[in-house]
Amino acid sequence: EPEVTQTPSHQVTQMGQEVILRCVPISNHLYFYWYRQILGQKVEFLVSFYNNEISEKSEIFDDQFSVERPDGSNFTLKIRSTKLEDSAMYFCAIFIQYGRRGNEQFFGPGTRLTVL
Amino acid sequence: KNEVEQSPQNLTAQEGEFITINCSYSVGISALHWLQQHPGGGIVSLFMLSSGKKKHGRLIATINIQEKHSSLHITASHPRDSAVYICLPFTGNQFYFGTGTSLTVIP
Numbered sequence: 164e165p166e167v168t169q170t171p172s173h174q175v176t177q178m179g180q181e182v183i184l185r186c187v188p189i190s191n192h193l194y195f196y197w198y199r200q201i202l203g204q205k206v207e208f209l210v211s212f213y214n215n216e217i218s219e220k221s222e223i224f225d226d227q228f229s230v231e232r233p234d235g236s237n238f239t240l241k242i243r244s245t246k247l248e249d250s251a252m253y254f255c256a257i258f259i260q261y262g263r264r265g266n267e268q269f270f271g272p273g274t275r276l277t278v279l
Numbered sequence: 280k281n282e283v284e285q286s287p288q289n290l291t292a293q294e295g296e297f298i299t300i301n302c303s304y305s306v307g308i309s310a311l312h313w314l315q316q317h318p319g320g321g322i323v324s325l326f327m328l329s330s331g332k333k334k335h336g337r338l339i340a341t342i343n344i345q346e347k348h349s350s351l352h353i354t355a356s357h358p359r360d361s362a363v364y365i366c367l368p369f370t371g372n373q374f375y376f377g378t379g380t381s382l383t384v385i386p
Contacts, residue, residue, distance in 0.1 A: 196374070206322075206365065206376045219372045252320055268312060270322040 167271035169255050175277045179244050184274045186238040186255030194258035195238045196268070197230065199223070199251040206254070212238065245278045252276075282306050283377040285366050291383045298353040300380045302366030305347065312367040313340050313351050316379065322365075325351070356384045 170185045186195065197209040210220040212230050227249075229241045242249055255271040283304045292298055302311070313325040326333050326340040328349065333340050337356075342349040353360055361384050366377035 198376075200320075205378045206316075208374050208376065211373070221373075254322060256322075267327050268314075268324050270314075270324070272321055 167255060167257055167269055169253075169271035169274050171274060172272065173275045173277070175279065176245055178247055178278055182242050182245055182276060184240045184242075184253050184255075184276070186240070186271055187236065188238070188257050194260075195230075195232075196256040196258060197240050198254045198256065200254065200273075201248075201251040209240070209253075211258075242276075245276075247278050250276055250278045281378070282375045283366055283368060285364075285377040285380050287380060288378065289381045289383075291385065292356050294357060294384055294386050296356050296384075298356050298360075298382065298384075300351045300364050300366075300382070302349045302351070302368075302377055303347060304349075304366070304368045304375065304377075306368055306370055306375055308344075308347075308368040309371040310369045311342055311349050312369060312374075313349070314365040314367055316363040316365060318362065325364075353382075356382075358384045358386050360384050 168187045174182055176182050195212040198206050199209055200206045207223060208221050210224045210230055211218045215232050227243050231239050252273045252275050254273045256268045258268050286301045310327055310329045312327050315323045315325050325338060328340055328342040330344060337354045339352040351364055361382055363379040363381050365379045368375050
């Protein structure tokens, strides 16, 4: 089973600061997704990234957010000028298409972001 | 508006009981995933369905594309099944998350 790691596991930052959350799949993948889950709420889709481009993004994913694949392996989510309401668990997922077998997502363990 | 509705929202069962979690959605989909979120927060993909039925151990997932409805069944439930179960329709471009069903299985 493909493994996805995320760093850091917990990030504490001051309001207005920039944070970069990292997602590292063990093997090379084309499809990445970022989700967030505010404490006590449901998981929300942020953005999907295919072949080094954003393919879909939600209303949440405004100009404050950006995604990159800086070195062809790591996949980053940058949040500029963080706000208190950005405090959440951020999950990265890879998406693998198996052809006739269908497709599957593998989630990273998440990064807990706390904005003070 | 909610594109995905799950029921029940909360469920408490005795160990050994047969459990059903339902998911109705309004979007056109190419597939539907069922996820399990553990109490610690980690998310695991259980099933991907585009038609019919799939079984994995004590878990069974079914989908009716025409009725836009899917169910997740757990046979012989066990306390370690306690988690939030999330229905996740996929349109081909975007995933829509259900609110989740919080399951507690009591020994």
